[in-house]
Amino acid sequence: MGDEMVVSERRQRGPHAEELREAPKASPRRIWEYARPHWKVLLAGGLLTFLGGLTGLVQPLVAKVVIDALGAGESLARPLLLLTAAVIGGAVISAMGTFVLERTGQSVVLAVRQQLVSRLIRLRVAEVDRLKPGDLVSRLTADTTLLRTVATSGISNAFTSSVLLVAGIVLMAWMDPVLFGVTAVVIVLAAVTMVVVLPRIGRATEASQAALGEMGSKLERIFGAFRTIKASSAETAEIRHLDAAAQRAWRKGVAEAGWSAVAGVTAWLSTNIAFLAVLGVGGARVASGSLEVSSLIAFLLLLFYLMEPISTLVNAATELQSGLAAVRRIDEVGNLEREDTDAHRPEPAEDADASDAIADPGRSDTDTAHNGFPRSPVPGTRRPARVALTDVLFRYADGLPLVHHGVTFEAAGAGLTALVGPSGAGKTTVFSLLERFYDATGGTVAVDGVDVRDWPLAGLRGAIGYVEQDAPVLDGTLQENLVLAAPDATADEIAEVVRRARLSELVGRLPDGIDSAVGHRGTTLSGGERQRVAIARALLRRPRLLLLDEATSQLDAANEAALKEVMLDAARDTNVMVVAHRLSTVTSADRIVVLDAGIVRAVGTHAELVDSDDLYRDLAASQLLTAS
Numbered sequence: 217m218g219d220e221m222v223v224s225e226r227r228q229r230g231p232h233a234e235e236l237r238e239a240p241k242a243s244p245r246r247i248w249e250y251a252r253p254h255w256k257v258l259l260a261g262g263l264l265t266f267l268g269g270l271t272g273l274v275q276p277l278v279a280k281v282v283i284d285a286l287g288a289g290e291s292l293a294r295p296l297l298l299l300t301a302a303v304i305g306g307a308v309i310s311a312m313g314t315f316v317l318e319r320t321g322q323s324v325v326l327a328v329r330q331q332l333v334s335r336l337i338r339l340r341v342a343e344v345d346r347l348k349p350g351d352l353v354s355r356l357t358a359d360t361t362l363l364r365t366v367a368t369s370g371i372s373n374a375f376t377s378s379v380l381l382v383a384g385i386v387l388m389a390w391m392d393p394v395l396f397g398v399t400a401v402v403i404v405l406a407a408v409t410m411v412v413v414l415p416r417i418g419r420a421t422e423a424s425q426a427a428l429g430e431m432g433s434k435l436e437r438i439f440g441a442f443r444t445i446k447a448s449s450a451e452t453a454e455i456r457h458l459d460a461a462a463q464r465a466w467r468k469g470v471a472e473a474g475w476s477a478v479a480g481v482t483a484w485l486s487t488n489i490a491f492l493a494v495l496g497v498g499g500a501r502v503a504s505g506s507l508e509v510s511s512l513i514a515f516l517l518l519l520f521y522l523m524e525p526i527s528t529l530v531n532a533a534t535e536l537q538s539g540l541a542a543v544r545r546i547d548e549v550g551n552l553e554r555e556d557t558d559a560h561r562p563e564p565a566e567d568a569d570a571s572d573a574i575a576d577p578g579r580s581d582t583d584t585a586h587n588g589f590p591r592s593p594v595p596g597t598r599r600p601a602r603v604a605l606t607d608v609l610f611r612y613a614d615g616l617p618l619v620h621h622g623v624t625f626e627a628a629g630a631g632l633t634a635l636v637g638p639s640g641a642g643k644t645t646v647f648s649l650l651e652r653f654y655d656a657t658g659g660t661v662a663v664d665g666v667d668v669r670d671w672p673l674a675g676l677r678g679a680i681g682y683v684e685q686d687a688p689v690l691d692g693t694l695q696e697n698l699v700l701a702a703p704d705a706t707a708d709e710i711a712e713v714v715r716r717a718r719l720s721e722l723v724g725r726l727p728d729g730i731d732s733a734v735g736h737r738g739t740t741l742s743g744g745e746r747q748r749v750a751i752a753r754a755l756l757r758r759p760r761l762l763l764l765d766e767a768t769s770q771l772d773a774a775n776e777a778a779l780k781e782v783m784l785d786a787a788r789d790t791n792v793m794v795v796a797h798r799l800s801t802v803t804s805a806d807r808i809v810v811l812d813a814g815i816v817r818a819v820g821t822h823a824e825l826v827d828s829d830d831l832y833r834d835l836a837a838s839q840l841l842t843a844s
């Protein structure tokens with residue numbers, strides 16, 4: 217024990233940061249990357265909007281014809297008809313274009329949400345352990361909602377306004393280069409102001425979204441321990457925490473609104489000043505006879521017409537900044553370490569042990585179906601798993617002390633193995649390594665002679681039934697809870713585990729039987745019932761290895777006896793490992809592993825250990841209650 221183990225590069229995990237790793241500042245290209253799959257629809261929508269806008273551009277030109285016709289005393293019927301057709305046609309085409317573009321925006325958001333959900337669910341346990349779920353939830357809800365604005369009106373408005381603006385500028389330059397020069401000076405000054413203002417909008421948005429995320433985390437903290445908050449009369453203090461985050465979101469929101477107002481007024485002022493300047497310079501030129509009145513009016517109309525695309529473009533740029541802030545927060549989730557669900561990796565490893573395990577005919581129960589998940593095993597063909605830990609070194613994160621200092625023990629075949637030891641000895645951590653919630657820092661954790669890191673993850677977990685210490689029951693019905701890990705279980709199989717987990721009486725008592733709702737976190741069930749539901753769920757998976765983390769709280773005698781019976785029953789044909797906190801559990805165990813401060817002190821039966829191990833004798837004398 218205690219030998220330094222070298223872990224291959226492949227197995228090393230990245231540094232363990234305390235917060236979400238900051239994604240680099242998002243560029244507008246990131247938003248384009250999300251939109252790219254829809255480029256054809258985007259193009260069609262863009263063309264429609266552009267066409268709609270073009271008919272608008274034609275209007276000043278037609279107006280010039282109307283005025284010229286008026287001056288020449290010609291009929292107005294034709295030009296007016298043309299103008300009406302341009303207005304109505306333009307409106308219809310614009311509406312179609314806007315719809316197509318906004319629909320694309322919604323599709324972009326849908327894709328982002330789907331990707332985010334799949335990333336969140338596949339996060340490694342280690343990442344979720346150090347993060348705040350409430351903040352992650354806000355990235356899925358609040359940030360994607362923000363992205364929707366930019367991906368819908370933002371993309372379409374930016375696109376249409378830019379095109380119209382460019383067309384307008386070209387038209388202006390063609391109509392009168394001098395007046396265009398006057399306009400350009402004013403517009404360039406406005407653009408410079410925007411360069412200063414826009415990044416500030418982005419930063420304010422990001423800070424306000426972060427504050428929203430913090431509110432989510434605080435709420436999640438409160439509802440995660442609602443009874444404790446009430447019982448501790450901590451409502452006022454918790455409200456203060458939430459209020460502080462809400463105030464921060466408000467401050468940043470106000471800052472964002474302020475900068476947006478500056479951007480808006482800059483756009484408005486610049487076009488109006490340009491209007492006045494053109495009127496002044498153009499008027500002087502009309503007076504000197506170098507410009508026709510109709511040309512000045514047409515130019516002013518064009519400028520007036522361009523006011524809208526300019527302010528829309530400014531709005532779109534503002535939204536783009538918010539969208540980029542949201543994309544950055546969404547991208548940070550993408551940087552988190554995810555599990556390789558390796559649904560399509562057929563074999564565990566290249567080493568000899570691994571191929572032995574695969575070739576073993578007794579392994580029919582770990583066969584994988586088309587999607588890599590274990591098939592329902594044929595009763596009678598299940599072979600209990602072999603578990604072996606060899607010189608396992610483990611720390612939860614770089615910089616933290618070792619939890620396991622070289623743990624070595626074996627638990628092979630059917631039977632009950634009890635892990636005992638003082639609180640914090642590293643018992644639950646053994647289960648986390650077997651389930652690969654975490655990977656060992658050194659040494660090997662093997663199931664059936666194959667390093668767990670070389671098992672396809674779905675295959676490994678499919679062979680294991682796991683009952684956490686606080687035996688979580690999820691919101692939903694009893695039936696939904698039971699089939700969580702075995703969605704294909706038949707009614708007979710469910711009835712069988714209900715009987716084995718001593719739940720028949722409960723099912724009989726509930727108003728809707730097995731279809732009764734159990735409440736958020738199973739609050740309508742007792743602690744012992746929740747535990748048995750969790751065990752039944754694990755058993756329904758027909759595991760070859762059952763990991764049971766015994767609750768530290770005391771159960772009443774009837775519940776304790778029921779639980780022990782269920783365990784012993786399962787141990788007849790399954791390798792059952794239990795983190796034991798009760799004397800009755802260990803005395804029934806076939807093998808007891810005594811862990812102390814990250815090393816295995818002794819292995820044996822109850823009788824052997826009472827004779828040979830002082831720590832065990834003390835633990836047994838104190839009923840193995842680990843809160844020592």
Ligand SMILES: Nc1ncnc2c1ncn2[C@@H]1O[C@H](COP(=O)(O)OP(=O)(O)OP(=O)(O)O)[C@@H](O)[C@H]1O
Pocket residue numbers: 345612613616619637638639640641642643644645646795842
């Ligand atoms: N996610 C985690 N991150 C960092 N440290 C952890 C984490 N989980 C557990 N630890 C630490 O690792 C050590 C071993 O924890 P573990 O839960 O394995 O102990 P245990 O023997 O099961 O204790 P108990 O009997 O009280 O449940 C403890 O010191 C604990 O503080």
